[in-house]
Amino acid sequence: MSDTDFLSLANPGVQKLTPYAPGKPLEELEREYGITEAVKLASNENPLGPSPAAVAAVKKAAAELHRYPDGNSFELKAALAKKHVLDSSQITLGNGSNDVLELIARTFVMPGDEVLFSAHAFAVYPIVTQAVNGVMNIAPATSADSEQPYGHDLDAMAARINEKTRVIFVANPNNPTGTWVQRDALRQFVEQVPSRVIVVVDEAYFEFVEEADYPDATEWLSEFPNLIVTRTFSKLYGIPGVRIGYGLSHPDIADLLNRVRQPFNVNSLAQAAAVAALNDDDYLQKSLDNNRQGLQQIVQACKANGWGYIPSVGNFICVKVGEHADAVYEGLLKEGVIVRPIAGYQLPEYVRVTIGTPEENARFIQALETVLKSLD
Numbered sequence: 001m002s003d004t005d006f007l008s009l010a011n012p013g014v015q016k017l018t019p020y021a022p023g024k025p026l027e028e029l030e031r032e033y034g035i036t037e038a039v040k041l042a043s044n045e046n047p048l049g050p051s052p053a054a055v056a057a058v059k060k061a062a063a064e065l066h067r068y069p070d071g072n073s074f075e076l077k078a079a080l081a082k083k084h085v086l087d088s089s090q091i092t093l094g095n096g097s098n099d100v101l102e103l104i105a106r107t108f109v110m111p112g113d114e115v116l117f118s119a120h121a122f123a124v125y126p127i128v129t130q131a132v133n134g135v136m137n138i139a140p141a142t143s144a145d146s147e148q149p150y151g152h153d154l155d156a157m158a159a160r161i162n163e164k165t166r167v168i169f170v171a172n173p174n175n176p177t178g179t180w181v182q183r184d185a186l187r188q189f190v191e192q193v194p195s196r197v198i199v200v201v202d203e204a205y206f207e208f209v210e211e212a213d214y215p216d217a218t219e220w221l222s223e224f225p226n227l228i229v230t231r232t233f234s235k236l237y238g239i240p241g242v243r244i245g246y247g248l249s250h251p252d253i254a255d256l257l258n259r260v261r262q263p264f265n266v267n268s269l270a271q272a273a274a275v276a277a278l279n280d281d282d283y284l285q286k287s288l289d290n291n292r293q294g295l296q297q298i299v300q301a302c303k304a305n306g307w308g309y310i311p312s313v314g315n316f317i318c319v320k321v322g323e324h325a326d327a328v329y330e331g332l333l334k335e336g337v338i339v340r341p342i343a344g345y346q347l348p349e350y351v352r353v354t355i356g357t358p359e360e361n362a363r364f365i366q367a368l369e370t371v372l373k374s375l376d
């Protein structure tokens with residue numbers, strides 16, 4: 001082994017980083033516990049499988065794997081520009097929307113600059129901030145007994161904006177809490193942000209939300225040149241495996257992000273899959289219906305069993321399992337159900353479960369009943 005202290009050689013921000021902890025892969029659980037037919041409800045994936053149109057497009061695109069992808073993703077940008085009624089020059093594509101979040105931090109955050117986000121917000125915000133030696137300014141969340149517990153408190157966030165703030169991340173809805181902010185509140189917040197501060201509205205779960213007051217921040221892009229809205233194909237569109245997401249912004253911002261991104265950050269299979277998934281209306285509708293019903297199924301089970309939960313508008317929900325959440329997580333694994341422990345999000349009494357098919361949800365509910373009884 002080497003005697004060199006590589007930790008001390010690393011960029012100081014990287015030294016402090018905690019790596020992102022992904023959901024446990026199904027194969028790993030089956031290997032470790034010798035179980036078959038386990039279900040994974042841990043990564044907010046689409047339980048219906050990938051869009052069939054996307055699969056067909058990937059197969060076709062595979063014949064051209066010996067070529068580099070189109071570095072400017074002409075066709076996908078054209079399709080997205082049409083969908084959002086924007087110009088292609090306003091689109092930044094990423095290897096997942098995480099890639100776009102990282103490009104934003106690398107482009108705008110210098111060492112010592114502050115990046116503002118809420119407590120319990122998506123885990124990638126602290127990672128991309130610290131990796132560039134930015135300073136995290138974490139606003140307290142809404143209280144545990146509010147209508148939207150542990151959600152973004154936009155007033156608290158606005159109060160923390162200062163001359164060092166360079167970027168603000170607002171997840172709407174947020175992961176893992178599933179909480180969301182209303183149109184008027186978000187708009188007023190964006191209006192208060194000085195134009196020298198980049199405000200990112202992360203809409204990874206946009207398509208799932210059916211509340212009347214839920215805003216589409218892309219509508220405000222022409223008014224706020226410092227606004228970036230991010231979306232992804234990983235959730236409703238069902239293709240996280242190929243990694244594709246995007247940012248929409250003023251063209252000047254897109255131009256800067258484009259300078260930083262790797263030349264071929266979006267591969268050819270992802271581009272083809274995304275173009276196809278975008279218009280797979282039948283699949284998208286089925287996925288939405290499944291999610292609506294599944295969310296109800298789990299909420300009803302929570303109510304029937306007296307389990308607490310955080311009301312969610314996404315394709316996942318946090319269920320309160322008490323202080324022994326670690327043991328519950330392990331117990332669920334033994335029952336063949338993978339969920340996500342979220343102590344790392346300062347929610348140690350909860351597990352986050354992704355909405356599955358009706359059968360998968362029933363499996364989770366049954367397994368949780370069994371595990372909680374065994375821990376009584």
Ligand SMILES: Cc1ncc(COP(=O)(O)O)c(C=O)c1O
Nearest residue numbers: 096097098122175204232234245
């Ligand atoms: C709030 C939020 N933003 C962004 C992402 C990134 O997704 P992807 O990189 O797969 O597009 C996720 C994924 O879980 C998320 O929950």
